[in-house]
Amino acid sequence: MTEILGVPTQALFGQLLIGLINGSFYAMLSLGLAVIFGLLNIINFTHGAQYMMGAFAAWFLLNKAGIGYWWSLLIAPLAVGLTGVVVERTMLARLYKLDHLYGLLLTFGLALVIQGVFRNEFGASGLPYRIPEELTGGYNLGFMFLPKYRAWVIVASVVVCLATWYVIERTKLGAYLRAATENPALVQSFGVNVPRMITLTYGFGVGLAALAGVMAAPIYQVNPLMGADLIIVVFAVVVIGGMGSIMGSIVTGFLLGIVEGLTKVFYPEASNTVIFVIMVIVLILRPAGLFGRER
């Protein structure tokens, strides 16, 4: 068997695929962040908590209402997105005229409160959520065993990411949104209800986080802290990709998942720092990020 740096190539393929799967979570989460930042100029630190709420919503739906995974994929993002709408209307809307820092502090504080409440209620060990019947088991690819569920995650997230990118960059609705962020007054004068559009955008971004949460529930424990560690990594992804760049955050998400996966083979101890090392290098060489425009 051929080897690269002492690792059999077959094993390497497996690791690349795993990296891609983790990358799909990074991509989905950073996409939501990028949409919110690009269109609202809010650095949404509550994103991790909203991802966690998505997973909890799925757990509640299953255990309290008997609603399974597939419906949860629809209902949980809607429900959590609705809480996002409430947050935007009651709190965030007051901060648009102020410095970024205020939005950051508000959302960060909110994340701490939400996580604290969930931890108090459900403990830190997490709750079990089983993989749906249809997706148990897996495929033997020869070089690795690929669980069906992971294959589904990768496909679903690529579809979701591309659809979002398409809506924002290629449709009329997306054009309104982008125009509204450049010059809200002008767009409003054409009769477009800008505040409502902004609210729905935030709700959509939050819904994306919740969707990622539902998809993560069967893989990880449904845990109040599941978003807390992830969010920092995802922010690094957004910074590397370029703040506000939609395609940038998708591509970077997948890319960094792969880099992290490879680190886990060659030097596992560094697997939770490698992304930040890359961030530092990127910020030194290209301060606007890989796909960002200098403003």
Next chain:
Amino acid sequence: MKTFKRSLMAAATAGVLAAGSANAQISDGVIKIGVLSDMSSLYTDLAGVGSVLAARLAVEDFGAAKKGMKVEILSADHQNKPDVGSSVARQWYDVDKVDVIVDTPNSGVALAVNQITKDKGKAFLVSGAASSDLTGKACSPNTIHWTYDTWMLANGTGSAIVKTGGDSWFFLTADYAFGHALERDTEAVVLKGGGKVLGKVRHPLNTQDFSSFLLQAQASKAKIVGLANAGGDTTNSIKQAAEFGIVKGGQNLAGLLVFITDVHALGLPTAQGLIFTETFYWDMNDQTRAFARRFAASNKGIHPTMIHAGVYSSVLHYLKAVEATKGDDGTKVIAQMKKTPTDDPLFGKGSIRADGRKIHPAYLVEVKKPSESKAPWDYHKIRATIPAEQAFRPLADGGCPLVK
């Protein structure tokens, strides 16, 4: 005259009080117990607030109030960071006049607090941390390691598995003091039993995704994948190992440190058949059951882990020693604790060795099938009891300087 008499009496009372305190030597009149634990992260449920509750129950059961002893319980979150844990410990000892620190899961933090406690001449009762170094090269006249340690886990689970044919291992190890100690102690047991270690991978503490590591374990073709981690890391590894078909592929998992709260979090369908070692299970006799009921009632139904039981038992024994020595000088109380045999409702009769190791039996348990479980938290069946004198590392082998 009357006033004179009264002031004389007052003076006499004061004299008695002064003499009393000179004898009793309880610093500032209060025994302060500091529960230093993980209150916010992956070890919260297996120690955390439950440990504070266990300490409180011990103080109640000791009858401190009736005996006229004032006992106060403080708690703090060390966030699994040795530097945070150290600064809390210093603050507690120097400013808040804390007399004893208990619990402290996370071996990294515990080893740091162990040194500080020794320097300050206070007392440290470890229930949560696992590294066997606490009674080995880092042993201290001010520390007692109560509930379990990595040697005991390795010896209990490791040797049972090697004996039943699990002779080639791959380790998934949490990359800090605890994981390293557990891996080292288990590897020794495996090699001694004629087995071999085919590989190991060190993952950062509090990792979410284990698939990459599991793939490496799968590729190693080892019969046993040993999980030298704990808490959320263990539950995530087990859950994802099931997803990747590790067990279906003919490999077996060895959870080297599993707590009942982990089993609860995984659910029996995923956790069934796991074999591991613990020193306390709530459903062993009437006394443990009574304790568990009381504990669960004030802890949202969460039943006690062996760490909680250890906190209870160690605080109880500590208070007895304070009563006997009439003082709270750390070094003296620990010496007294080592001298007296232990006896409590949860661990029964036991003793404490010169190196600070508390000795009691250990149990090799297997997680029940969902069909075998009759009630919530009815999770474990005991497969074997390892007698106290065999459960822990022999006194001479630890390299503790206190053992002559």
